Amino acid sequence: MAKPFASSADLGAKEQTLEVLADGVYALTAEGDPNLGAVEGEDFLVCFEALATPVAARRWLAKLREHTDKPVRYLVLSHYHAVRVLGASAFDAEIIVSSEQTKGLIAERGQQDWESEYGRMPRLFEEPESIPGLTWPTMTFRDRLTIELGGDRGELVLEHVGRGHTEGDIVAWLPKHEILFAGDLVESQAALYTGDAFHFDWAAGTLDRVKAFGAQQLIGGRGAIARGRDEVDAAVEQTRAFLTTMHDTVGTAHRSGGTLKDAFDATHAALAPKFGHWPIFEHCLPFDVSRLWDEFEGVERPVIWTAERDRQVWDQLQS
Numbered sequence: 001m002a003k004p005f006a007s008s009a010d011l012g013a014k015e016q017t018l019e020v021l022a023d024g025v026y027a028l029t030a031e032g033d034p035n036l037g038a039v040e041g042e043d044f045l046v047c048f049e050a051l052a053t054p055v056a057a058r059r060w061l062a063k064l065r066e067h068t069d070k071p072v073r074y075l076v077l078s079h080y081h082a083v084r085v086l087g088a089s090a091f092d093a094e095i096i097v098s099s100e101q102t103k104g105l106i107a108e109r110g111q112q113d114w115e116s117e118y119g120r121m122p123r124l125f126e127e128p129e130s131i132p133g134l135t136w137p138t139m140t141f142r143d144r145l146t147i148e149l150g151g152d153r154g155e156l157v158l159e160h161v162g163r164g165h166t167e168g169d170i171v172a173w174l175p176k177h178e179i180l181f182a183g184d185l186v187e188s189q190a191a192l193y194t195g196d197a198f199h200f201d202w203a204a205g206t207l208d209r210v211k212a213f214g215a216q217q218l219i220g221g222r223g224a225i226a227r228g229r230d231e232v233d234a235a236v237e238q239t240r241a242f243l244t245t246m247h248d249t250v251g252t253a254h255r256s257g258g259t260l261k262d263a264f265d266a267t268h269a270a271l272a273p274k275f276g277h278w279p280i281f282e283h284c285l286p287f288d289v290s291r292l293w294d295e296f297e298g299v300e301r302p303v304i305w306t307a308e309r310d311r312q313v314w315d316q317l318q319s
Contacts, residue, residue: 002319005311006120006283018063019225022177024153026067027219028060032190032279033124034083035219036060037181039174042150044073048172048181050088050135052117055127057087074147076158077137078183078221079166080105081196082117083124088135097145098137099160101168109304110134116305120283161185162206163198165221167301173213180213180232184221188235191278192242195287196302199295203243211236222279245270246292254296264289264317286317 014031021027024040037048045068051057075093077085080102088096098106111134118125125131139145147156154176161171165184172181184193185206194202211233218226218235226235249270253263267289268276275281290313291302303309 003282005314007280008120008122010121010283011123016059016063018067020067021179021217021219021225022174024068025174025177025179026064027181027225028063029219029223029225032222035222037172037219038064038068039149039156039172040068040070040153041073041147042153043070044150045070046074046076046147046149046156046172047072047091047093048076049078049084049183050075050086050091052083052086052121052124052131053126053128054087054090054130054132056124057090061090076170076172077102077135078171078181078185079169080110080113081166081184082110082114083121084183085135086114086131089132095139096135096137097139097141097158099168099170100140100142101160102166102170103137103140103168105166105168106134106136112304112306115307116310119307119310161209162201164202164206165192165194166196167198171210171213173215178214178216180210180215180218182210182218182220185210186218186220186235186239187242188218188220188223188226188231188238189278190220190223191275191281191284192239193280193284193288194243194246195284195291195305197288197291199243199247199292203240203247207236207240242271242275246288250289250292251296254293260290260293261317263293282318286313289317 014033016030019027026038028036039046072091072093075091075096077098143160145158157173158170169183169185215232218232226232249267250263
């Protein structure tokens with residue numbers, strides 16, 4: 001029997017949990033749905049990620065308003081994917097921040113990504129008619145940007161640490177509290193989506209730089225918050241293990257003259273015992289393997305995903 005397309009059959013509500021990580025530092029997790037964060041400045045807020053629609057984002061903001069009524073000055077987008085950015089208008093942020101690379105990706109493929117992700121994950125697009133259009137950053141940076149939080153709150157450092165989940169991912173680092181918002185560069189007890197990834201950069205230098213922050217708490221793109229250095233390092237290494245297993249299985253199939261389907265089957269068999277029970281594993285893997293196969297074929301930048309291409313790859317690999 002054919003598997004339901006991507007996450008189209010995942011219609012059950014997920015419980016959202018707001019956690020206070022330190023004074024004025026918040027994270028929202030939701031059983032494998034996209035995570036979010038917020039940091040208080042002296043008289044303003046910095047929010048991290050925006051969810052898929054303004055209606056969905058307002059639910060998070062209502063929880064946050066139980067703790068602080070400060071206005072949102074900065075909304076930080078870790079990367080360009082629709083489920084992370086299209087709810088931005090709910091925040092009424094003075095400034096929307098991303099890397100220069102992410103702004104370029106929105107221009108190049110933002111509309112196609114919106115249509116693709118809506119088809120793959122319809123539950124996340126609560127009241128999609130509330131989306132006013134593509135989200136455009138109003139401030140960008142290439143490598144590093146520091147936001148002074150004011151008073152004794154220290155600083156928030158935004159940094160592009162290398163190509164990984166996309167070519168424009170950034171992390172948000174709070175040196176005072178040793179807390180890192182890692183976006184989708186790290187997943188803690190959740191499967192990886194790598195359909196727009198640079199697998200070899202990600203598994204090597206990019207994750208090395210994430211680990212080098214020495215965070216005591218890490219909020220990944222999905223999954224549980226990692227607390228303590230051991231859990232943080234384990235989340236980073238779990239992410240690396242997923243990637244390196246894919247390298248091995250897809251690479252072996254490619255070198256031996258196998259097909260994309262051969263590569264998918266071998267990768268599924270290798271990853272499923274450890275990762276198969278985690279959120280969105282079955283959804284992600286066809287797109288993951290397709291992108292990595294392209295890298296072995298010499299395709300430098302990810303091919304743009306469209307709703308039509310999504311279905312073609314799914315039917316080829318998951319049927």
